[in-house]
Amino acid sequence: MFERTELNARNDRTQALVKVLFGVMTVLLALPVLIILGMLVVRGGPMISWEFLTADPTNGMTEGGIYPALVGTIWLVSVALLISVPIGIAAALYLSEYARDTWMTRAINLAIINLAGVPSIVHALFGVGAFVLFFKFGTSILAASLTLAIMTLPVVIVATRESLQAVPHEFREACWNMGATRWQTIRRIVLPNSISGILTGVILEVSRTAGETAPIMFTGAAMFLPFLPQSVMDQTMALSLHLFAISTQVTDVPEELPYGVALVLIGLVLALNAVSIGFRTWLRGRKKW
Amino acid sequence: MSTVIDSGDADRLDAAWWIDRIVKVLVFAGGISAIVFILGIFAFVTKEGFGFVLKDMDVVEFFTSPNWRPTSDTKPTHGILALLAGTASITGFAMLISVPFSLGAAIYIGEFATGKTRETLKVLVEMLAAIPSVVWGFIGLSIMNPLIIDLFDVPVGLCMLNAGLILGLMAAPIMTTIAEDALKAVPDGYREAAEAMGATRWQVIWKVVIPAAKNGLVAAVLLGVGRGFGETMAVLMASGHSINMPEGVFDPVRALTATIAAELGETVAGDTHYQALFTLGILLFAVTFVINLTADLVVRGIRKK
Amino acid sequence: MVATSTTSKVSVRDLTIRYGQNAVLRNASFEIPENEIFGIIGPAGSGKTSFLRALNRMDEFTPGMSVDGSITLDGKDVQTWRNLYALRRRIGVVFPLPVGLPLSVYGNVALSPRLRGMKRPDLDDIVERCLRRAALWDEVKDRLDALGSLLSGGQQQRLTIARALSQEPDLLLLDEFSIAVDPVTTMRIEDVLKELKKEVTIVLVTNLVQQARRLASRTAFFLNGECVEVGETEELFTGTVQDQRTRDYVEGRFG
Numbered sequence: 138m139f140e141r142t143e144l145n146a147r148n149d150r151t152q153a154l155v156k157v158l159f160g161v162m163t164v165l166l167a168l169p170v171l172i173i174l175g176m177l178v179v180r181g182g183p184m185i186s187w188e189f190l191t192a193d194p195t196n197g198m199t200e201g202g203i204y205p206a207l208v209g210t211i212w213l214v215s216v217a218l219l220i221s222v223p224i225g226i227a228a229a230l231y232l233s234e235y236a237r238d239t240w241m242t243r244a245i246n247l248a249i250i251n252l253a254g255v256p257s258i259v260h261a262l263f264g265v266g267a268f269v270l271f272f273k274f275g276t277s278i279l280a281a282s283l284t285l286a287i288m289t290l291p292v293v294i295v296a297t298r299e300s301l302q303a304v305p306h307e308f309r310e311a312c313w314n315m316g317a318t319r320w321q322t323i324r325r326i327v328l329p330n331s332i333s334g335i336l337t338g339v340i341l342e343v344s345r346t347a348g349e350t351a352p353i354m355f356t357g358a359a360m361f362l363p364f365l366p367q368s369v370m371d372q373t374m375a376l377s378l379h380l381f382a383i384s385t386q387v388t389d390v391p392e393e394l395p396y397g398v399a400l401v402l403i404g405l406v407l408a409l410n411a412v413s414i415g416f417r418t419w420l421r422g423r424k425k426w
Numbered sequence: 427m428s429t430v431i432d433s434g435d436a437d438r439l440d441a442a443w444w445i446d447r448i449v450k451v452l453v454f455a456g457g458i459s460a461i462v463f464i465l466g467i468f469a470f471v472t473k474e475g476f477g478f479v480l481k482d483m484d485v486v487e488f489f490t491s492p493n494w495r496p497t498s499d500t501k502p503t504h505g506i507l508a509l510l511a512g513t514a515s516i517t518g519f520a521m522l523i524s525v526p527f528s529l530g531a532a533i534y535i536g537e538f539a540t541g542k543t544r545e546t547l548k549v550l551v552e553m554l555a556a557i558p559s560v561v562w563g564f565i566g567l568s569i570m571n572p573l574i575i576d577l578f579d580v581p582v583g584l585c586m587l588n589a590g591l592i593l594g595l596m597a598a599p600i601m602t603t604i605a606e607d608a609l610k611a612v613p614d615g616y617r618e619a620a621e622a623m624g625a626t627r628w629q630v631i632w633k634v635v636i637p638a639a640k641n642g643l644v645a646a647v648l649l650g651v652g653r654g655f656g657e658t659m660a661v662l663m664a665s666g667h668s669i670n671m672p673e674g675v676f677d678p679v680r681a682l683t684a685t686i687a688a689e690l691g692e693t694v695a696g697d698t699h700y701q702a703l704f705t706l707g708i709l710l711f712a713v714t715f716v717i718n719l720t721a722d723l724v725v726r727g728i729r730k731k
Numbered sequence: 732m733v734a735t736s737t738t739s740k741v742s743v744r745d746l747t748i749r750y751g752q753n754a755v756l757r758n759a760s761f762e763i764p765e766n767e768i769f770g771i772i773g774p775a776g777s778g779k780t781s782f783l784r785a786l787n788r789m790d791e792f793t794p795g796m797s798v799d800g801s802i803t804l805d806g807k808d809v810q811t812w813r814n815l816y817a818l819r820r821r822i823g824v825v826f827p828l829p830v831g832l833p834l835s836v837y838g839n840v841a842l843s844p845r846l847r848g849m850k851r852p853d854l855d856d857i858v859e860r861c862l863r864r865a866a867l868w869d870e871v872k873d874r875l876d877a878l879g880s881l882l883s884g885g886q887q888q889r890l891t892i893a894r895a896l897s898q899e900p901d902l903l904l905l906d907e908f909s910i911a912v913d914p915v916t917t918m919r920i921e922d923v924l925k926e927l928k929k930e931v932t933i934v935l936v937t938n939l940v941q942q943a944r945r946l947a948s949r950t951a952f953f954l955n956g957e958c959v960e961v962g963e964t965e966e967l968f969t970g971t972v973q974d975q976r977t978r979d980y981v982e983g984r985f986g
Contacts, residue, residue, distance in 0.1 A: 169595055173569075228453075247722060255710075259467065261690075262690075290460065313789065314787060348557075348561070350560040385567070385663060414549055437813055442816060443814045443816060
């Protein structure tokens with residue numbers, strides 16, 4: 138066997154040291170999540186009540202609940218999903234099932250990377266220029282949701298493409314050989330076996346969309362509105378913008394109020410993420426082939 | 427069984443064929459939508475902002491003056507040097523902290539951690555990525571601000587340090603995830619070969635895995651920079667948002683993105699201020715486009731090998 | 732030598748198949764008569780599978796694959812078909828490695844009839860009939876809901892045969908079906924094929940020369956992309972072959 142030389146011992150020490158160092162770095166990265174969550178729960182927790190969730194904000198948004206903001210966020214996210222999910226799934230189907238390795242495919246991939254990478258405030262500017270002004274939707278849920286949908290499109294595309302590609306190619310070959318069309322193959326075999334992966338991606342997108350602020354600030358969300366939206370052409374309040382408003386724009390807000398709003402927002406987002414992660418783990422455990 | 431069908435009739439373009447054709451067109455439309463949208467973003471932001479570039483912009487002033495006073499009644503100026511310095515200092519500071527930590531975490535998660543620990547750490551990193559930027563901004567405002575005031579005995583805690591730390595935490599998950607993917611892409615054969623020669627884990631990582639994953643790691647850092655550069659709400663809330671050529675980490679600064687977010691609401695569509703803000707948008711779009719393109723080319727570099 | 736009473740189901744003329752620049756089959760010409768088993772033997776890489784892919788027009792899904800010359804099925808060149816799906820529906824294919832689709836056993840066999848618009852109870856009939864003919868019914872009749880992709884290898888292979896039969900094809904292509912199957916199952920499937928040839932034309936690609944001898948009336952020998960010999964199977968084994976390489980192969984001197 139190897140003799141335990143001086144060099145070997147030094148290597149082992151370095152090894153141990155490095156491992157501890159990197160471990161500590163990882164923990165330092167992960168720790169803030171727990172600290173932040175802890176502080177939000179401790180300080181915001183007492184704010185949360187059924188009334189807080191279902192009452193209107195009152196007295197210049199320094200008292201009362203967050204009901205219209207919550208409803209507004211649901212509106213914005215739902216409309217955004219209605220737009221981005223079909224487009225995103227179509228795009229993923231094209232990339233996974235139809236596209237060959239051509240310059241067009243590369244251009245689409247580059248466009249997706251850039252849609253994900255362009256700053257949210259630039260998406261907001263686009264929303265203002267395109268939807269609010271050019272298409273004359275005005276500041277409305279429709280304009281804001283379109284902006285959100287385009288911004289979060291890459292999330293759906295990437296997740297869907299991944300789960301489509303997880304379906305083995307030989308299943309497609311077998312179907313094509315039977316005379317099934319591409320679409321029949323997709324509908325009968327590919328989609329049913331990737332739908333849960335797609336759903337995971339959609340949940341992730343919901344959580345991204347719910348938290349966004351910059352893209353909706355000038356396209357459809359308002360800091361304060363005395364009424365609930367009646368259609369997609371109305372403006373609306375939103376949780377994320379409400380948090381921004383009461384922590385920067387409104388004076389004399391009780392210190393705990395924004396903690397409560399932040400806790401609701403982050404609770405919503407993290408709960409959706411947890412569902413998505415749990416779903417994914419469950420999927421990995423299932424075996425169909 | 428073998429009913430002989432007239433082959434002329436068998437070769438009919440039936441419903442299934444037509445449906446397949448239609449779906450193909452729809453799906454293709456979905457595929458190119460990403461290109462349409464990215465071109466649309468460029469076109470509309472340019473359309474709204476280009477009036478300023480043609481009419482009012484003084485190129486020298488724009489890039490060299492630290493004075494951003496678009497609303498001055500007497501003499502509006504549109505110098506972005508201070509804004510650039512603000513964005514650069516915050517992003518730079520964030521990267522200074524975040525790059526080593528993220529790469530360290532990626533190596534730990536990818537190469538050292540196993541089983542439950544690994545899964546837990548990955549979930550925590552994912553949760554870090556999920557926190558909305560407005561919540562980060564709120565944390566900078568309500569938790570970090572008093573903390574910095576107490577710890578360093580300074581009058582205000584909304585500053586480059588605050589925004590930089592927040593941004594570092596925000597950019598970390600994307601860097602960690604992509605860096606870990608890059609490490610994972612290195613074939614196990616490389617590791618086994620080196621370990622068979624008696625190298626320790628760390629020697630294998632340092633001498634074999636990291637050099638092999640170099641391009642992916644560079645791409646990870648680039649995307650982290652892009653993320654930091656474009657972040658808006660958190661920076662707006664935590665940086666102090668005052669126009670300033672920063673000299674130290676406790677100076678309040680102002681970022682390009684935050685400027686748009688803070689001022690667009692005050693403008694009238696089409697006026698000089700409005701157009702100037704869209705010009706900042708063109709700049710942001712161009713810079714992030716170049717960063718993403720570079721990252722993509724760098725990653726493509728690995729695949730070619 | 733040629734039995735003139737039978738008509739040709741498939742005729743192949745000057746067929747050349749390429750992947751990119753690389754030709755895997757060159758200038759092959761032969762006839763496949765109706766309602767018998769036509770064997771294609773030859774070592775790996777001789778172009779047998781590529782021929783099946785060309786016949787089934789799978790070049791549509793294979794980037795870089797190009798086909799020259801002609802393959803006519805029932806007098807119509809497959810290259811001229813517009814609705815390739817309708818063409819493939821008439822041709823059943825069984826692969827070397829069975830692919831049970833991630834559907835139930837029932838769903839696997841019912842897939843093709845369903846795509847043609849067939850509904851229950853006709854569907855139940857055809858599923859049972861096809862499973863019986865593939866000699867699988869007795870083993871799976873109590874678990875038609877089980878996942879087809881989780882059956883054993885031999886069962887999956889018979890499932891794919893049942894699935895191919897559910898297309899009600901008039902041409903059945905088998906590509907080295909016995910690779911993943913035990914000898915007993917192989918014999919059972921061979922019996923099935925002998926039955927089937929009364930109604931369906933069968934092309935049997937195999938690298939087991941004895942299997943071709945047992946089943947095929949006529950056999951072609953492919954070698955390195957060349958169709959070396961076509962003739963009555965027995966003649967390949969006993970009689971006059973024109974090419975020394977054929978004799979070497981069937982007598983096991985290489986391959």
